[in-house]
Amino acid sequence: MSLSKILGTRVLSVVLAIAFCFGLDAFVTGQLNEYVVRLVMLAGLYVTLSVSLNLINGITGQFSIGHAAFYMVGAYSAGIVSNAIYKTQPLAAPAYMIISMLIGAVFAAIAGLIVGMPSLRLKGDYLAIVTLGFGEIIRIIVLNQNQWGGSYGYAIAPKYQAGWLIWLLAIICIATCRNLLKSAHGLAFLAVREDEIAAQAMGVNVTKTKVVAFIVGAAFAGAAGALFGHMESFINPDLFKMEVSFLVLTMVVLGGSGSITGSVLAGATLFILPELPRIVSFKMSLGLLLSVLVGIGVLVWMNRKFMEKYHEPDKLKRTLVVAGANIGLAVLAVVVGKLLNNIPQFGTTTYDANKIRYMILAVVLLVIMLLKPTGLLGHHEFSWDWVKRVLNRNKAGEASA
Amino acid sequence: MALLTLKDATIKFGGLTAVNKVSFDIEKGDLFGLIGPNGAGKTTCFNLITGVYEPTSGDIDFLGTRICGMAPNKIAEIGICRTFQNIRLFGTLSALENVMVGAYLRHKTSLLGGFMLTPAVIKETAELRKKAMELLSVVNLTDIAHSRACDLSYGKQRRLEIARAMATDPKLILLDEPAAGMNPQEKDELRDVVFKIRDDYEKTVLLIEHDMKFVMGLCEKIVVLDHGEEIAYGDPSEIRNNPKVIEAYLGEPV
Ligand SMILES: Nc1ncnc2c1ncn2[C@@H]1O[C@H](COP(=O)(O)OP(=O)(O)OP(=O)(O)O)[C@@H](O)[C@H]1O
Numbered sequence: 001m002s003l004s005k006i007l008g009t010r011v012l013s014v015v016l017a018i019a020f021c022f023g024l025d026a027f028v029t030g031q032l033n034e035y036v037v038r039l040v041m042l043a044g045l046y047v048t049l050s051v052s053l054n055l056i057n058g059i060t061g062q063f064s065i066g067h068a069a070f071y072m073v074g075a076y077s078a079g080i081v082s083n084a085i086y087k088t089q090p091l092a093a094p095a096y097m098i099i100s101m102l103i104g105a106v107f108a109a110i111a112g113l114i115v116g117m118p119s120l121r122l123k124g125d126y127l128a129i130v131t132l133g134f135g136e137i138i139r140i141i142v143l144n145q146n147q148w149g150g151s152y153g154y155a156i157a158p159k160y161q162a163g164w165l166i167w168l169l170a171i172i173c174i175a176t177c178r179n180l181l182k183s184a185h186g187l188a189f190l191a192v193r194e195d196e197i198a199a200q201a202m203g204v205n206v207t208k209t210k211v212v213a214f215i216v217g218a219a220f221a222g223a224a225g226a227l228f229g230h231m232e233s234f235i236n237p238d239l240f241k242m243e244v245s246f247l248v249l250t251m252v253v254l255g256g257s258g259s260i261t262g263s264v265l266a267g268a269t270l271f272i273l274p275e276l277p278r279i280v281s282f283k284m285s286l287g288l289l290l291s292v293l294v295g296i297g298v299l300v301w302m303n304r305k306f307m308e309k310y311h312e313p314d315k316l317k318r319t320l321v322v323a324g325a326n327i328g329l330a331v332l333a334v335v336v337g338k339l340l341n342n343i344p345q346f347g348t349t350t351y352d353a354n355k356i357r358y359m360i361l362a363v364v365l366l367v368i369m370l371l372k373p374t375g376l377l378g379h380h381e382f383s384w385d386w387v388k389r390v391l392n393r394n395k396a397g398e399a400s401a
Numbered sequence: 402m403a404l405l406t407l408k409d410a411t412i413k414f415g416g417l418t419a420v421n422k423v424s425f426d427i428e429k430g431d432l433f434g435l436i437g438p439n440g441a442g443k444t445t446c447f448n449l450i451t452g453v454y455e456p457t458s459g460d461i462d463f464l465g466t467r468i469c470g471m472a473p474n475k476i477a478e479i480g481i482c483r484t485f486q487n488i489r490l491f492g493t494l495s496a497l498e499n500v501m502v503g504a505y506l507r508h509k510t511s512l513l514g515g516f517m518l519t520p521a522v523i524k525e526t527a528e529l530r531k532k533a534m535e536l537l538s539v540v541n542l543t544d545i546a547h548s549r550a551c552d553l554s555y556g557k558q559r560r561l562e563i564a565r566a567m568a569t570d571p572k573l574i575l576l577d578e579p580a581a582g583m584n585p586q587e588k589d590e591l592r593d594v595v596f597k598i599r600d601d602y603e604k605t606v607l608l609i610e611h612d613m614k615f616v617m618g619l620c621e622k623i624v625v626l627d628h629g630e631e632i633a634y635g636d637p638s639e640i641r642n643n644p645k646v647i648e649a650y651l652g653e654p655v
């Protein structure tokens with residue numbers, strides 16, 4: 001590609017991205033009710049969170065599970081600074097949001113640097129424990145700061161729902177990670193994930209690579225936190241509990257560790273889980289559970305190829321196994337439903353969607369890990385080449401049929 | 402001045418002295434063999450030279466600089482690269498990408514540029530890819546350039562490791578049992594590759610190998626280790642007839 005062509009596509013994609021963000025913002029705020037607008041923004045924030053965690057976990061292979069901490073650092077630091085300076089600075093709220101986002105990013109990046117340090121010595125489970133602990137420490141510290149509202153919460157001015165900026169941030173985060181993977185520099189990160197010792201022997205600066213991954217990943221989470229803080233305008237430590245970290249981690253793992261596309265898709269859909277209690281009635285959550293089980297059935301069915309190859313050459317037996325698996329799951333669903341009915345705190349008439357959502361999450365996660373341990377997309381990425389290949393394959397199929 | 406000098410290099414793991422006062426000089430352009438029975442300390446020697454371990458005592462100099470205690474990536478940077486006995490490829494990356502990681506050592510663009518995918522980075526990435534492709538052809542792996550490294554056969558993985566190490570542009574390349582698990586035909590090909598590395602690419606080669614026919618036909622100088630101690634040094638015919646070596650390792654004259 002020539003330089004002018006590269007620059008041309010670059011300018012075009014930036015313009016398109018900005019146009020998309022403003023267009024989306026104008027569309028949702030104009031047409032939809034306030035709650036849906038909020039959901040659209042949350043989706044953007046979670047896309048940023050999962051894609052940035054994917055940089056640390058999936059691409060660099062550092063098992064960090066305290067991402068909510070960076071989100072929190074971003075939200076509180078931006079909020080505290082905003083409360084101090086917003087009134088005296090000259091910018092209008094929309095423009096000021098960019099500054100505030102950068103403030104959140106910088107503070108979170110510092111936190112990322114601090115958490116990144118142990119990653120130089122610790123691996124796997126041990127690192128996971130440290131990052132988890134760090135997340136909790138940050139939360140408990142804030143919880144005990146009376147000047148920041150403690151458990152009661154902290155009000156942030158100005159309240160501003162910067163939908164366009166939220167989605168722009170998500171796109172920048174996606175683009176940053178994707179750029180990295182398209183450049184030779186990305187190979188250093190992947191090499192660290194695959195084999196640290198070999199990477200270092202090939203001259204990769206493992207220390208620098210890991211720390212950069214943590215800093216950049218944390219900075220994006222912090223930027224998202226800052227926008228979240230202004231969007232809610234009132235935050236409390238409970239919004240950044242371990243559950244949030246786990247949700248983001250689930251997104252990364254489900255989407256396929258290392259796949260940016262997977263993180264985007266999972267981020268844009270799974271964020272709905274914490275919102276479930278507000279959206280669905282209690283009875284509906286039972287329906288949800290059932291639909292999940294149907295989904296499992298479909299996955300089992302998809303997995304038939306696997307069974308065909310390795311389990312049982314006899315066709316009848318194979319069908320029985322698949323059918324049996326499905327029936328078994330259905331029976332299990334009924335039994336679980338019955339059991340839940342009998343547990344006192346679930347009540348006799350209703351299921352608490354608030355509680356059931358984590359059960360759903362766990363079931364989904366379990367099934368995916370069993371059937372497809374590399375996550376839904378594995379290490380694959382979306383690309384136009386891939387679309388072309390699929391389309392061509394279909395055409396070829398039609399031609400031969 | 403010798404390219405690499407080991408002087409009384411020693412490392413102890415608790416009570417075990419894995420390498421005991423080993424000294425040898427490798428000159429530029431040497432094809433140097435390191436042999437000895439299992440557990441003699443050969444791989445540990447490689448680990449000392451490449452900075453995985455720091456010697457308990459003694460010196461290792463490369464081009465006149467003391468490299469003990471240097472980080473492995475620094476040592477790769479000044480020109481020593483290696484392959485691993487227990488293959489350590491980047492499994493889910495393609496063969497080409499594996500070699501590109503090696504070539505990446507000589508990159509010039511900044512990481513910030515990588516995050517922004519600047520035109521300079523795009524250009525450099527293409528150059529590294531080209532260089533990696535060339536090296537794959539040296540080890541006859543062009544056809545599997547886009548296969549995942551972990552899907553390759555054992556012999557191909559070993560050759561891929563060599564290409565990856567070569568991509569770092571080392572002055573000295575260390576090969577840890579490159580012929581292990583290869584069939585006779587693959588071994589012949591490997592011999593050609595090693596000669597090509599030395600003669601066409603003008604690298605100095607230090608290799609560990611258990612296949613005596615392979616070593617004797619390839620190396621010009623050989624050091625023999627046993628229980629961490631250096632028991633012999635010389636050219637293949639001297640080693641072949643050295644009674645200590647026959648007793649400790651060869652068993653009977655080869
Ligand atoms: N990190 C370590 N900690 C403890 N002991 C070690 C360590 N590394 C190597 N050793 C020991 O040092 C000795 C030499 O091992 P080394 O791997 O160098 O042998 P080798 O000559 O390469 O043998 P082989 O031909 O089987 O590859 C062995 O007894 C081994 O157990």
Ligand SMILES: [Mg+2]
Nearest residue numbers: 443444445486
């Ligand atoms: Mg060995």
